[in-house]
Amino acid sequence: MSLIEKLSERLKRHPKRVVFPEGDDPRILQAARLFASRKLGIPILLGERTRIKEHAARLDINLENMRLIDPLRNDELELFTQKFQGLLRFKDLGLKEAQEYLSDNNYFAAMMLATGNADALVAGATLRASSALRPLFQIIPLQSNVASASSMLIMEVADKRYGIDGTLFLADCGVIPDPNEDQLGDIAMITARLASHLTGVRPKVAMLSYTTKSTRSMLPITSKMKSATALAKQKFEKYYIEADVDGEMQVDAALDPHTAQQKKIEGSVAGKANVLIFPDLSSGNNAAKMMQILGGARTYGQILTGMKKPAAEISRGASAHDIFGTTVIVAAQAVDKNFLYVIHPDD
Numbered sequence: 001m002s003l004i005e006k007l008s009e010r011l012k013r014h015p016k017r018v019v020f021p022e023g024d025d026p027r028i029l030q031a032a033r034l035f036a037s038r039k040l041g042i043p044i045l046l047g048e049r050t051r052i053k054e055h056a057a058r059l060d061i062n063l064e065n066m067r068l069i070d071p072l073r074n075d076e077l078e079l080f081t082q083k084f085q086g087l088l089r090f091k092d093l094g095l096k097e098a099q100e101y102l103s104d105n106n107y108f109a110a111m112m113l114a115t116g117n118a119d120a121l122v123a124g125a126t127l128r129a130s131s132a133l134r135p136l137f138q139i140i141p142l143q144s145n146v147a148s149a150s151s152m153l154i155m156e157v158a159d160k161r162y163g164i165d166g167t168l169f170l171a172d173c174g175v176i177p178d179p180n181e182d183q184l185g186d187i188a189m190i191t192a193r194l195a196s197h198l199t200g201v202r203p204k205v206a207m208l209s210y211t212t213k214s215t216r217s218m219l220p221i222t223s224k225m226k227s228a229t230a231l232a233k234q235k236f237e238k239y240y241i242e243a244d245v246d247g248e249m250q251v252d253a254a255l256d257p258h259t260a261q262q263k264k265i266e267g268s269v270a271g272k273a274n275v276l277i278f279p280d281l282s283s284g285n286n287a288a289k290m291m292q293i294l295g296g297a298r299t300y301g302q303i304l305t306g307m308k309k310p311a312a313e314i315s316r317g318a319s320a321h322d323i324f325g326t327t328v329i330v331a332a333q334a335v336d337k338n339f340l341y342v343i344h345p346d347d
Contacts, residue, residue, distance in 0.1 A: 002156065003167050003199065004300075004325045007332040008040055015041035016331040019118035021105035021132075023047035023068065024055045025125045030320035035327050036065040043327075044118055046071060046105040071108035080111045089138055110135040113309045120330035121311040125318065132313045133175070133304075140307045143190075145239065150187045151175045151302035151313070152194065153288050154329060157295060162255055163274040169195045169203075170276050173284035174302035174313065181224055185231035188277045190305045192236070192243040195275050198332060206254035206273035207232065207247025208283070212263055214248070221279050222248060228277075243275075244268040251276065251287070300325040303333075310334050 018035065020028045023045030029052075032043035044067045045052055056063050071077065081098045084090055084107075090098065101107045106127070112118040113136075124132035137149060151174035160166040171191040176183060184207070192203040209225040225248035232245045246269035252259040257271030265271075278284030291297040299322055304311045310333035312326045 003154070003164075004328050007198065007328050008038060010332055010335055011040040011328065012038070014335045015039065016119040016334045017042045017044055017067075017117075018120045018122060018327050018331050019044040019046065019109045019112050020125075021046050021109040021121075021123045022125045022127070023105075024052045026055060026059055027318065027320040027323055028122075028125055029056055029059060029061050031323035031327055032066055033061045034320075034324045035331075040328065041119070041331055042067060044069060044112070046109055071105060072103055074108075076112075076117065077102060080108065080115070083115060084111060084139075087139065104135070106132060107135045107139070110139040113311065114139050119310070119334040120327075121309070122314060122323065122327050122330060123311070124313040124315065125323065126316060128316075136304065136307065136311050136313075140309045140311070142306055143308055146186050146190065146306040148179075148183050148186065149175060149304060149306040150179070150183070150190065152191050152305050153284075153299060153301040154198075154303065154325075155288065155291055155300075156298040157291070164195075164199050164201045167199065168274060168276060170278070170284060170288055171305070172278065172281060173288045174281070175304070177281045179280065181227040181231055184224070184228035184277060184279070185235050186306065188228070188232035188245060188275070189235045189239065189241060191275050191277065192245070193241055194303070194305060194333070196241075196243065197336075198329065201274070203243040203275045204269045204273050205232065205243055205245040205275040205277060206249055206251070206269050207245065207277050208251055208254065209248035209279055210250065212249045212253045212265060225279055232277075246270065247277075298322070298325065300329055303329055 022028050024047045035043050046069050049068045049070050085098050109121050113121045150172040152171040153173045155168045157166050171187050188205050192205050195203045207225050207229040211222050229247035246267050253263050253265050254273035260271035292299050302313045310330040312330050
């Protein structure tokens with residue numbers, strides 16, 4: 001059974017509401033229909049109701065058990081406007097300016113998520129990443145022990161020997177261009193925690209570099225990953241995260257037991273990694289796209305991490321199947337909110 005199938009079983013017992021700012025997009029409509037028909041929860045489609053219905057009719061999609069909301073004609077607009085003006089970032093906005101923000105489906109969706117009118121959010125089908133991410137970063141607060149939001153991709157490969165029965169967790173592939181050591185420690189911590197929650201399997205986290213346990217290279221990227229590995233270990237211990245972490249190491253040593261043996265890399269992560277932490281956005285994003293195009297890997301995400309609400313920013317090239325899988329993942333995060341956060345030992 002795949003990860004998406006397992007999480008779907010969880011959602012059948014605990015269905016959730018997922019809001020889609022781009023409610024008239026054909027792929028969103030198809031993914032939402034699948035989510036609703038499998039009784040995983042209620043899709044909330046934002047947009048002009050007539051337009052959504054026209055697109056659904058053209059695709060022969062039944063809108064039963066879905067909510068259609070036009071932000072400009074919604075009863076919650078006045079309440080959302082007041083709450084929006086109450087946010088520190090927007091406290092100086094007048095009524096008209098605040099309503100202009102909320103006329104944007106992405107801001108309205110983020111407010112639905114923030115106020116508990118939706119359990120999770122999926123955006124980005126037709127937008128540049130910055131346009132989909134900005135409202136979320138401005139409205140949804142960070143977890144108390146995290147300095148920066150980041151992201152995670154979940155990839156399923158055909159060869160079940162890799163990762164967790166073919167499932168790998170990659171971070172950060174979508175948000176922080178050049179994370180520093182502390183940010184990488186946070187990314188490792190958050191990704192491991194979420195991987196454990198979604199799979200029930202102990203995470204094995206590889207901090208990646210172009211070197212493996214180098215004793216000679218003093219280039220900044222090598223030293224950054226060495227320091228990040230040490231910081232990640234400290235954070236895992238401090239926040240009681242049951243996971244293994246090692247680095248710096250090349251991806252072949254992280255994933256392939258034979259290569260790890262040849263390079264004389266020992267430990268619980270070498271050759272068995274299921275969580276891959278990249279040194280920067282360029283390496284992570286390009287590695288993921290190569291896996292998708294050349295290896296045929298199924299890709300879900302970007303799953304946004306480090307925030308107090310579950311959300312995803314999908315690629316404009318995502319298929320309806322990719323969007324459905326991503327929707328299942330963020331909805332499953334909302335089943336038990338305790339697993340979303342890294343609890344401080346003093347809390």
